[in-house]
Amino acid sequence: MAGSVNQQQAVIYCRVSGAKQVREGDGLASQETRCREYAKYKGYCVLDVFTDDMTGKAASRPGMQSMLGYLHMNASKGSEIVVIIDDISRLARGLTAHLELRQSLAGAGGKLESPSIEFGEDSDSVLVENLLASVAQHQREKNGEQTSNRMKGRMMNGYSVFCAPVGYRYEKTAGHGKLLVRDEPAASIIRKAMEGFASGRFETMAEVKRYLESQPAFPNIDGSIRQQVVTDLFSRVLYAGYIEHEPWGITRRKGHHEALVSLETFERIQARKAERNLAPARTDINADFPLRGAVACADCDAPMTSCWSKSATGKRYPYFWCQTKTCGMYRKSIRAEKIDAAFAEVMHALSPAKGLVGLVKTMLHDAWGQRLAQANTIKETTKRDIAQLDKQLDGLLDRVVESDNPTVLW
Known part of the structure; x- marks a missing residue:
């Protein structure tokens, strides 16, 4: 709601350190409430609210840039717009960033105010402000050190x-x-x-x-x-x-x-x-060389690789060969048919031990159970994703139906 002609105009800036605080906390709303109470007490007309959910170490933030752009467009010479922050640490958590933003706000036609501190231009006020900004920076760095030490200790414990x-x-x-x-x-x-x-x-x-x-x-x-x-x-x-x-x-x-x-x-x-x-x-x-990875060189015992080779007539033949340079069989090729035939002879000569068939059945049953569990997990994940998308779609449709803004329909 627009204020009277002579009413001081103001905007509110709120900041929390991360998106998690937005999801799980009420920091932004609490800051806005305190700032609105301050504006009401001072008789200011709040034009807009700008927010950020990132660290205060850096001066460049989306919400802050949007507010500076807003000030440039709406503040006029001799008629500053008050920028209300809940606490000096909400503006920045570093002295360099604080000083940079103070200069940017002044250049955009903004005047900084807060219910927690009185900003002034005299030397004593500037000293107190810089000291508080330095304290905010120290708190951020100390929090970082403590968090890092806790993380290190937890990693040391495995x-x-x-x-x-x-x-x-x-x-x-x-x-x-x-x-x-x-x-x-x-x-x-x-x-x-x-x-x-x-x-x-x-x-x-x-x-x-x-x-x-x-x-x-x-x-x-x-x-x-x-x-x-x-x-x-x-x-x-x-x-x-x-x-x-x-x-x-x-x-x-x-x-x-x-x-x-x-x-x-x-x-x-x-x-x-x-x-x-x-x-x-x-x-x-898989299909061309099913034994690949299981065939080892008889000289160096390293896994052999495989490839297709084309003859002068254009016909292709499958081969296994050793790729170890120090081996005496390096690049010596063996037809894949010979290896496949030798493997088939070995398999035919094998006789399963007593109880082996039952063991294999158990292993296959366990493997199938794992595959089934994977399939069920994919199914449940897909169902949850569909339900979430349906919920979002219903919410968007409700907003369209309830909206009185004609641009929403476009």
């Missing part, structure tokens, strides 16, 4: 303190607080990718990337993931159940969370990453 990586989520657990737990089905997908690369089933990380992109349940952007995602997955010992963070001097130690792969598998991945990958990435590693 707990992850950073954002949950893909395949995990945080869950409150008795005796542990927030603990990383498996986030299915992504956890099983990552385990298969890491074990496949460690065993040689996936020859290169490019093949792992294609495998992950083929899994609809794995997080992606328009069906694609960046190669850096695979690199990060294979570089985090956290997936092996361990915690470490070199920047804080925290050496590797056993974590309290469940591992997706063994430490041996993780170490094998690191060794394979250090090797030179000679085989090109393939879109399909």
Whole structure:
């Protein structure tokens, strides 16, 4: 509501340190209430309210920039607009940012006021203001130090303190607080990718990337993931159940969370990453060479790679060959048909031990149970997403129906 012609105009600026405080707290609303009470007491007409949900260390913030633009457009020479803040720390949490914003507000035609402090231009007032801004900066830095020390202590005790990586989520657990737990089905997908690369089933990380992109349940952007995602997955010992963070001097130690792969598998991945990958990435590693990753060189015992070779007549033949340069069988090719036939002979010669059939049935039953659990998880996640979208759609429709603004309908 517009005020009288002679009524002092004002805007309100509120800030909290993060989006979490907006979701779970009432900081912005409380600040606005105090500022409105102050404006009412002073007889000001509040024109607008501007908010930010980010740290006060920096001067450049969306809400602050919007307010400065508003002041530039509406404040006139000789008629300043009062900017009301709840406390000096809401303007900034750093002396440099505070001084910068004070200058920007003055240049835009704003006059700073607060129910908590009286701003003035005399030397004593400026000294007090700068001291309070320095105290706000000290509090921010001290809070940062305390938070960092608590995080370091928790990591030293074997707990992850950073954002949950893909395949995990945080869950409150008795005796542990927030603990990383498996986030299915992504956890099983990552385990298969890491074990496949460690065993040689996936020859290169490019093949792992294609495998992950083929899994609809794995997080992606328009069906694609960046190669850096695979690199990060294979570089985090956290997936092996361990915690470490070199920047804080925290050496590797056993974590309290469940591992997706063994430490041996993780170490094998690191060794394979250090090797030179000679085989090109393939879109399909299963159908053409089903024994790939299981066939080892008879001389060096390293996994053999495989490829198709084209003859002079244009006919293609499948081959296995050793890619270890120091091996005497380096680049010596063996027809895949011979290996497949030898493998079939071995399989025919095998006789299952007593009880093996029952064990295999149990293993297959367990594997099927895991796949079924993954499918059910995907189903439930999809149902929740659909319900959430329906709720948002209903809310938007209600707003359209209840709105008396004709522009909403366009």
